[in-house]
Amino acid sequence: MRENALNAIDTGMIKAILETEKPKMKLWLKICVRCSLCAESCFLYMTRGKDPIYMPSHKFIHTIGVLYRKKGEVDRQCLQEIGDIVWNRCVLCTRCYCPFGIDIPDMIALGRKICRTQNIYRRYDEE
Ligand code: SF4
Ligand code: SF4
Secondary structure (H helix, E strand, O other): OHHHHHHOOOHHHHHHHHHHOHHHHHHHHHHOOOOOOOHHHOHHHHHOOOOHHHOHHHHHHOOHHHHHHOOOOOOHHHHHHHHHHHHHOOOOOOOOOOOOOOOHHHHHHHHHHHHHHOOOOOOOOOO
């Protein structure tokens, strides 16, 4: 019972947060043309063998993109995968540049905010 309570996700809260940021976030998700021009401005991408999972666009598509696509209806496993990206693959250094004006750190920060509300934080002992 207690375990169920701990694993429960408050999707109502997630939906409410997504709703407050919806116009801006949906616009950015829509205008991203997957050109990858932002990639080389991310030092994590550059220092990790240019692994696509560190591409700024890849990071927001697989976090905020997933949350809006699923309309906030995510389970803990899904949110933990999102948490892994927003906590461990981005440091919010704000150096990534998108010629279309997409504010990538703002999107990642929203992912972190949602994870925090569900007790999903950076884990330092699992690298
Ligand atoms: S975020 Fe901007 S630079 Fe990066 S892939 Fe999307 S449109 Fe291109
Ligand atoms: S804010 Fe995140 S995605 Fe952007 S350059 Fe920094 S680490 Fe990379």
